[in-house]
Amino acid sequence: MTVNRLIVRLSCVHPIALRGRHDWGTMTGRFLATYHVRADSGTIAARAQAIAVEQSVEMPLEAIEAPEVLRDIVGQVADIADLGAGVFAVRIALATATIGRDGAQFLNMLFGNTSLHDDVVLADVEIPPELAAVFGGPRHGIAGLRRRAAANGRALTCSALKPQGLSADRLGELASRFAAGGVDFIKDDHGLADQTYSPFADRVRACAAALRGQATRYMPSLSGNLDAMRAQITLAREEGIDTVLIAPLLAGFSTMQALVAGFPDIAFLAHPSFGGASRIAPDLLIGTLFRLLGADAVIFPTHGGRFGYTPETCRRLAAAARLKRVDMRRALPVPAGGMTLARVPEILDFYGPDTMLLIGGSLLMARERLTEETAAFTSRVAAHQYR
Template sequence: MERIYASYWLETGDDPARAAEVIAGEQSSGTFVALPTETPELKQRSGARVERLEILGYSKEPSLPGGMRSERYTQCELEISWPLENLGPSLPNLMATIAGNLFELRQVSGLRLTGLRLPPAFARAYQGPAFGIAGTRRLTGIAHGPLIGTIIKPSIGLSVDETVQQVRELVAGGVDFIKDDELQVDGARCPFDERVRGVMRIINQHADRTGKKVMMAFNLTGDLDQMRRRHDLVLAEGGTCVMASLNSIGLIGLQELRRHSQLPIHAHRAGWGYLSRCPQLGWDYAPWQMLWRLAGADHMHVNGLRNKFSEPDDSVIAAARSVLSPVMPEAPLPAMPVFSSGQTGLQAADTYKAIGCTDLIHTAGGGIFGHPQGVAAGVSALREAWVAAIEGVPLEQYAERRPALQAALGFWK
């Protein structure tokens, strides 16, 4: 029988083995009292199993408020498995199973979902990314190296004409990828339809002149009908990418967008902090991103090294590696990691060294727009920083004969 396996970091003031069994029961056939209908046969068939429980250490105080009081709290690694037949290959019901009421149990003073293994039935049930790395490279014409990207800045407040002018400068400057900010969708000052038509006119004209079509990820986040209609407009205007905020549209929203979409889906993780920032609660990125790749995300945000947020570099690298790793042996479902947040060329060498490839989008907002010689120089400097990283040449040395990069080093630092 096929099974689903989930791993957790658990802290409990109860006996760890008893707490693990309570969690397994709560998330399958059990409840707070023994019931005559929960027969041994039913429990054997449908109950969750504690597969592994390893003690890591102890603390005197609970990591989270509420719940049972104890003189000592035990921290453990826990693995639980469920029979696939309990829920079938369903992502929404998987979410309720592996990340449902167990977080609220009084025996739990800390719980974090750290790993997930799914049976092949999920790959048969879900389409996964339609484009991924290979399709993104094909549409942009960038066969090798990272895609050099940016975000329209300021994130919100520009008119359509001001946005179009910014795009005009970016495509003339040689950028590969542009995205809306997650805050910019369809406000009165910059309506979606007008923005798409104005921006695509510039991108298409540039493509006609040069043969290079810049990928613009238009943020279509909304209800299902809105997203379908907005996607169709982008497609009709010659666009090559759409963007959605995952925590806003949910798994069903992404699944339905994937079914409808003929374009790559750029998946933004806005709100990830409330799922992950407390180390003793929530999710690790690796299991979380698996669900979205199954549902159809082509690009996944992973933050960036030395970012403006709270996430440490080792977590960022682990996130990027998880996006580049197969979802399961039977279904790799490759997606492209997106590095962003306070990025410049100074992070290029460390990023390349850490993940060992260039299958990524590196987006810099201020790192490009703030260049003292202008936007084109900002794009060139970021691209040159990546060439230096790939060739293993120190950045200062590589900049000696490259004025744009030389000028960038001063303001990046």
């Protein structure tokens, strides 16, 4: 990708040593995330700054009273490059201290809210050594997989057990036949979970038995929550299995992080399933699926705020959350994302009373008048006459 023009370079921010006396723990630096943003040259500087704020403190900087937060926590736009065709590469220095040591929180700070904006792609992240040390990367890697396959200087080979719906015994037979063809690894189809037709335990035992004494290795697919996955790895290990399949975006980054740390002898093969989650309609994802999962209330960025959901999307989302069903309680819609006090009447008329209004940054803007501003918010909601 050719960078046509470097239009802004605010400062060299990587790495920034801790200059103040504030205690941010052991992680004191910043790391650079690159976002590709659709914009024009007149608006890109403001858009870049908005991303830096969204991915760090998520509130108006004017409302921040603590100078150490402004200095050390707020994201900083490092530079902006025009990539041509209306796309800019924006590099933002994010504070490592905001990550803690958690994989999901890393994603959250990289792209949590910004992923909801249609004009942005998270294009790159420079992983600094302190994050490499926290997460650790592959415990076995290419060399470890080559050792498992006893194969050097050539590509490794792999095939997949499918279709789902076959019994464990039939999958085991299939594994035998692949092994007879000399394949290095056999993975479960990523659709194989713990279904009744081939429960994980039966499948692993059948496939391990089918491959016993052979060079071919079987990689079962993990599913369920962390407890279930731990039990699955433990069972697989008892059957002599040393490599497993996991879909990080389905399992959750923190789940995978815990497994990798907890089972250092196991190698992990990552599956990209659900790598394109943005193309679930928001009303379905947030209104229906989050509710189905047990959310009693669902936050979403309402129309007219910082995010691009249309009124129609918001209406459908709230309707899905509140849809009466005999088999499920209703969930409370929580419109948010840059709401102001001035919009309270309009928003209440739009959503009706079975709603929770969430206003954050706009109240905090009142600073020393926070309580009064909050009281104005709550009394306005209480006094509202619905149209």
